[in-house]
Structures are given as structure tokens and as C-alpha cells.
Amino acid sequence: MVVCEFSLVPLGAGESISAQVARCVKIVRESGLPHLLTPMGTILEGEWDQVFSVIKRCRDELRRDFNRVLISIRVDDREAPPGRLQGKVRSVEEKLVRM
Amino acid sequence: MVVCEFSLVPLGAGESISAQVARCVKIVRESGLPHLLTPMGTILEGEWDQVFSVIKRCRDELRRDFNRVLISIRVDDREAPPGRLQGKVRSVEEKLVRM
Amino acid sequence: MVVCEFSLVPLGAGESISAQVARCVKIVRESGLPHLLTPMGTILEGEWDQVFSVIKRCRDELRRDFNRVLISIRVDDREAPPGRLQGKVRSVEEKLVRM
Amino acid sequence: MVVCEFSLVPLGAGESISAQVARCVKIVRESGLPHLLTPMGTILEGEWDQVFSVIKRCRDELRRDFNRVLISIRVDDREAPPGRLQGKVRSVEEKLVRM
Numbered sequence: 001m002v003v004c005e006f007s008l009v010p011l012g013a014g015e016s017i018s019a020q021v022a023r024c025v026k027i028v029r030e031s032g033l034p035h036l037l038t039p040m041g042t043i044l045e046g047e048w049d050q051v052f053s054v055i056k057r058c059r060d061e062l063r064r065d066f067n068r069v070l071i072s073i074r075v076d077d078r079e080a081p082p083g084r085l086q087g088k089v090r091s092v093e094e095k096l097v098r099m
Numbered sequence: 100m101v102v103c104e105f106s107l108v109p110l111g112a113g114e115s116i117s118a119q120v121a122r123c124v125k126i127v128r129e130s131g132l133p134h135l136l137t138p139m140g141t142i143l144e145g146e147w148d149q150v151f152s153v154i155k156r157c158r159d160e161l162r163r164d165f166n167r168v169l170i171s172i173r174v175d176d177r178e179a180p181p182g183r184l185q186g187k188v189r190s191v192e193e194k195l196v197r198m
Numbered sequence: 199m200v201v202c203e204f205s206l207v208p209l210g211a212g213e214s215i216s217a218q219v220a221r222c223v224k225i226v227r228e229s230g231l232p233h234l235l236t237p238m239g240t241i242l243e244g245e246w247d248q249v250f251s252v253i254k255r256c257r258d259e260l261r262r263d264f265n266r267v268l269i270s271i272r273v274d275d276r277e278a279p280p281g282r283l284q285g286k287v288r289s290v291e292e293k294l295v296r297m
Numbered sequence: 298m299v300v301c302e303f304s305l306v307p308l309g310a311g312e313s314i315s316a317q318v319a320r321c322v323k324i325v326r327e328s329g330l331p332h333l334l335t336p337m338g339t340i341l342e343g344e345w346d347q348v349f350s351v352i353k354r355c356r357d358e359l360r361r362d363f364n365r366v367l368i369s370i371r372v373d374d375r376e377a378p379p380g381r382l383q384g385k386v387r388s389v390e391e392k393l394v395r396m
Binding site: 201203205213216217219220221223224234235236237238239241270272274276282283284286287289290291293294297 | 300302304312315316318319320322323333334335336337338340369371373375381382383385386388389390392393396
Binding site for chain 1: 250257261266273
């Protein structure tokens with residue numbers, strides 16, 4: 001299972017890109033994968049192929065209208081049971097309580 | 100004002116690094132800057148110098164115990180009023196409602 | 199065609215990871231895709247599926263020995279002829295000459 | 298000493314940003330720090346404050362003309378002698394020869 005944060009930035013779309021981000025979030029929601037929307041990107045949890053298939057669909061969606069799209073992806077790939085979207089933050093907070 | 104996501108990974112700390120992340124989150128909280136803890140990093144809002152001073156303090160903290168620390172930083176630097184930690188997500192969600 | 203920089207960091211491998219990086223570079227070279235090795239990662243040029251298939255093979259290789267691997271990927275996806283590995287730097291240098 | 302890769306993307310500059318990248322590379326060259334220009338960014342070597350002062354100057358330069366600039370930074374901070382810009386790649390290539 002991977003936890004994966006990604007963000008896409010179309011060039012030539014002007015200063016505001018929230019409409020383009022919304023198109024991607026729609027695709028993420030339709031995928032059914034657990035996800036979080038943050039101020040800096042979208043975080044997904046799933047198998048490698050599931051996650052990268054979603055990212056590719058988002059890229060295809062934006063490339064329909066834009067010649068150039070920059071994409072940033074960070075993956076935390078770990079042998080672990082699902083639920084890490086909540087588990088990772090909880091694990092840090094448990095340590096904070098004891099500090 | 101910048102919105103900035105960062106994460107630090109000490110090498111040589113083994114597979115689990117949540118205790119090290121907690122040390123950094125403690126520094127972030129003491130800074131008083133608006134912030135969010137996500138499964139993939141910490142998101143801060145503030146002036147450039149404020150934000151990078153916090154990141155440097157986190158790095159100093161981990162470098163006390165580890166010879167090598169990898170750091171990933173993404174910055175969204177925009178002429179805009181404060182409150183973007185909430186505003187960026189809200190702006191996307193408003194577009195989603197209308198899709 | 200995409201230009202894609204990626205780096206993999208196995209956790210639990212200790213402070214030095216050059217042996218693990220070498221295993222990935224070997225896979226990259228066997229792929230036959232144009233590539234560059236930099237101090238901060240490997241840069242590939244190819245079609246989306248080609249590039250991500252190489253990254254997945256690198257990840258599979260390291261996951262054989264490590265329970266946790268962190269991966270950072272940045273993609274510049276643009277409607278453009280091949281040769282951007284050289285072309286992107288050349289384009290900047292041409293502008294520098296005229297400054 | 299840190300090895301640091303960074304890239305700046307001004308939004309609202311259109312599809313091609315090589316002219317803006319050139320303005321940043323000029324600042325990097327004037328800094329006198331060891332550096333490399335790659336197809337995906339600029340890699341610097343120096344002390345933490347030196348490196349981040351250069352990045353801030355690049356950001357100030359682009360923010361003069363653009364309301365919004367996205368910045369990506371990756372740092373490898375290690376207790377090690379200078380020369381890592383060459384040393385990191387050489388270390389991987391030595392391992393490759395023996396594989």
C-alpha cells in the first residue's frame with residue numbers, strides 16, 4: 001500500500017488554477033480511493049497501480065486543454081495495513097502527547 | 100505570504116520516523132504560525148523568513164542526532180491576504196459544487 | 199513526451215544509500231530511455247507509461263530488501279518533440295547569453 | 298554542507314518559462330556557489346544560509362513581475378566535506394562498475 005501526495009500545475013492557465021485542481025479532485029473522488037484534499041495537493045491511499053492510474057487520468061484531463069502540465073508526486077510505500085491516511089498523523093500525535 | 104509544505108527524513112533512524120516527525124511538529128507549534136499536519140508533511144503559512152526559520156530549526160533539531168537529513172519543501176508564494184490554509188481548499192470545493 | 203526526475207530513498211538502509219541508488223540506475227540504463235544521473239536524482243525522458251514503468255521497476259527492486267521506500271517524482275509533461283533532456287538546458291543558456 | 302535542488306515556476310507567465318529560469322540562473326552564477334543546471338532544476342552546494350539566501354533572491358526576482366510563484370526544493374543535508382556535487386554521482390558510478 002502506498003500513501004501518495006500529488007499536485008498538477010497547468011502552465012498557460014494564468015495565476016489561479018483552482019478550477020483545474022477541481023477537475024482533478026473530481027476524478028480522485030470518482031476513483032473511490034481514500035483521499036484527502038490539502039492546501040498543497042491531494043493525498044491518496046491505495047495500491048501502486050491504482051494510485052498512478054488516478055494520477056494519469058488527472059494528467060490526461062488537464063492535457064486536453066493545456067500543452068504543458070507540471071506534476072509533483074511524493075510516495076510513501078510501506079508494507080503496512082490500510083488506514084495509513086489516518087494512522088500516520090495519529091502516530092505522530094501519540095508521540096507529541098508524551099513529549 | 101507563503102503557504103509551504105515540508106517534510107524531513109533523517110537517514111539512519113530506521114524504518115519508523117514518527118518520533119522524529121513529532122520533534123519537528125513540536126517546533127512548528129511553538130512557532131505560533133498557522134499550520135496543518137498531514138500524512139505527508141506539515142503545511143505552514145507565514146512570511147518567507149518566518150517559514151524558513153521554522154524549517155531550519157526543525158533541521159537543526161534532527162541534525163543533532165543524525166548525520167544526514169533529507170528535506171522536501173514546496174512553496175506557494177502569492178500576493179494574497181492571510182487565511183490561505185483554509186482558503187485554498189475552499190476555493191477548490193466551491194468549484195466542485197458547480198461541476 | 200515527459201521529462202521526469204525521480205529519486206528513491208529506502209528507510210532502514212542507514213546513512214549511505216549509494217548502493218541502492220546504483221541498483222536503480224542499472225534498471226534505468228537497461229530501459230534504454232534517454233537519462234541523466236544528477237547529484238539529486240535520475241532524469242528520464244519518454245512516454246508516460248515508459249517512464250512510470252521504469253520507476254515502478256526501481257521501486258520493486260528496493261522493496262525486495264526494504265519494507266519502506268520514499269519516492270519523489272517531478273514531471274514536466276509537454277507537447278514537444280523528443281530531445282528535451284538537452285533542449286531544456288540549451289534553451290535557458292541561450293537566454294543567458296543575451297542577458 | 299547541503300546539496301540542494303530547486304526550481305521556480307511563475308504562474309501567469311505562459312507555457313514557456315525559460316526566460317524566467319535564466320534570470321534565476323544568473324543570480325545563482327553571481328552567488329559564486331558551486332552549481333549545476335539540469336533539465337529539471339538547479340543544484341547548489343553550500344551552507345544552509347548561503348543556499349537559501351540564493352533561493353530567496355531568485356524568488357524576489359520573479360515576484361517583481363509575477364504575483365504567484367511555485368517553488369520546489371529538495372535538500373540533502375549531511376555532515377560531509379565539500380565536493381558532493383561531483384562526489385555523489387561518482388559514488389553511485391563506482392558501485393555500478395562492480396555490479
